[in-house]
Amino acid sequence: MSKQPVLNAMLLETVVSRDPPNTDLVSECMEYSLMAGGKRVRPVLCLAAAEMFAASKEEAEEAALPTAIALEMIHTMSLMHDDLPSMDNDDLRRGKPTSHVKYGEDLAILAGDGLLSTSFQWIAEKTPQDKVDPSKILDVIARVSGCVGAKGLVGGQVLDLLCEGKRGKRDVTVDDLKWIHTHKTAALLVASVACGAILGGANEEEVEACEKFALNIGLAFQVADDILDVTGTTEDLGKTAAKDLDADKTTYPKLLGLDGARAEAVRLTEEAKGFMEPFGDRAIPLLALADYIIDRKN
Amino acid sequence: MSKQPVLNAMLLETVVSRDPPNTDLVSECMEYSLMAGGKRVRPVLCLAAAEMFAASKEEAEEAALPTAIALEMIHTMSLMHDDLPSMDNDDLRRGKPTSHVKYGEDLAILAGDGLLSTSFQWIAEKTPQDKVDPSKILDVIARVSGCVGAKGLVGGQVLDLLCEGKRGKRDVTVDDLKWIHTHKTAALLVASVACGAILGGANEEEVEACEKFALNIGLAFQVADDILDVTGTTEDLGKTAAKDLDADKTTYPKLLGLDGARAEAVRLTEEAKGFMEPFGDRAIPLLALADYIIDRKN
Secondary structure (H helix, E strand, C coil), rough: CCCHHHHHHHHHHHHHHHCCCCCHHHHHHHHHHHHHCCCCHHHHHEEEEHHHCCHHHHHHHHHHHHHHHHHHHHHHHHHHHHHCCCCCCCCCCEEEECHHHHHHHHHHHHHHHHHHHHHHHHHHHHHHCCCHHHHHHHHHHHHHHHHCCCHHHHHHHHHHHHHHHECEEECCCCHHHHHHHHHHHHHHHHHHHHHHHHHHHCHHHHHHHHHHHHHHHHHHHHHHHHHHHHHCCHHHHHHHHHHHHCCCCHHHHHHHHHHHHHHHHHHHHHHHHCCCHHHHHHHHHHHHHHHHHCCCCC | CCHHHHHHHHHHHHHCCCCCCCHHHHHHHHHHHHCCCCCCCCCCCCCHHHHHHCCCCHHHHHHHHHHHHHHHHHHHHHHHHHHHCCCCCCCCCCECCHHHHHHHHHHHHCCCCHHHHHHHHHHHHHHCCCCCCCHHHHHHHHHHHHEEEEEEEHHHHHHHHCCCCCCECCCCCHHHHHHHHHHHHHHHHHHHHHHHHHHCCCCCHHHHHHHHHHHHHHHHHHHHHHHHHHHHCCCHHHHCHHHHCCCCCHHHHHHCCCCHHHHHHHHHHHHHHHHHHHHCCCCCCCCHHHHHHHHCCC
16 A cells, blocks of 8 residues: 555645635545545555556556545545434544544535535546546546446445334345445445556456456455454444444344355455456556455454 | 426436335435426526537537536535535425435435436536537536535535534625625536536637626526515525524625615626627527526525
């Protein structure tokens, strides 16, 4: 994750162009949330995919950095909104008070809206059109925006809320769980890898292989998350441990047992790696990220 | 406003591609909010501006309809989020229960997020690239997204909340009021007209004239809104009348008197019309919309 300092500096840039004194507060809330210590998994995946296909690392970064940054803005927005009292009601995120605890619900909602819209502005304005065909940039915007709405993050979060019984008791099936994770977690990871590949110059078939890889990794990511909730400490996680258990939430360890969940994470990761075989050594950075995602401690 | 049936049908299309049963609820909430009887001012302005520059009405619609629809989705999202209990806490909008009253806060927040992201998906996917240069479509996305964040809708709403004393007493100046309206109301109207012009084929100078027109109309729109709050009935408005007065909110009638506010609305509209002079008869639809906006009853 050696790209983190560059990514952090660029993320800060997205909010520093303030217009005091009027928008200080919302920019501050955006900055607080962006800089709360995220692992930058989506930007790093996007850049690694771009590097697989671009002529050089420099060209990959030039083409894909604005999109990488946008993906982290969207991820941050989704955490801010999901943490709200009317949803998951989380007070702690990455070891710090959540945005609405620190800035109030109104600011957390508005700053999230600002991050979501600015993410598309960033892709549209900052991707160099002399390096990337504008049609491809439009394709990237369509894919990224498509994985936020009813068939993406938002749809996944709604089913998650329904499964928690917020609108009446509901029996949760493995299919429900897969649907939630496919939409709430995997969709944005798939877009991260696919858009990186597109911006790096991949053809359609190559983009499809990347999507299959990322879908598996996305599901493995969520299984790992569920396992960490059981085995991790609050200190390691930076958020309340065993929260899912307390909330009687349906998780992979609960459905498959802890060993079963671990086996499922391994199976998904191995299958993911299979999709990268055609790319040989060029896929090494992406494969390393896959391992990192599964073995992480928080 | 003869375009309303077409626009309503297209807005419905943005939410009908459901994936039952999991996203039904959020699609339903999006549909409820989109179909709550909006006047479609932004789409109509966008289409009228496109018609000024396109070879025919058909070409203007083909190029600008996806953006027109996107603008209404964004406007709807901003109403849904502004109405939330942590912000303006409005129970009634266009004569109906607001989205969070009907579907809950969680759904209103998530459906708003979905509308915001889908708006960009719509522009990127549906604008015909064989009719509009992809670079221009990117310009449109940059402009529309740019007027939502800290320097647009979100920034305006934050200052509005601050001026209402939500974070301590604050003296509200005419400058504050102008800043709020420029960002909260005018920015999206400016983008509507400017993007319509761009999609219709306007050159840079023509786009600038359209922006100046729209900025004035945007401010006049807000002055008219403030006047209606004083003079309108709850029945006409479809929302609680005299709410601003009750909330001791700073408004144009309060700062300038009712006659002074009316004179300001007329002045802004006349100045706006001046910017349309170079376009002669082609500007008639836009000028008619300007009059409609000022003379409306709700």
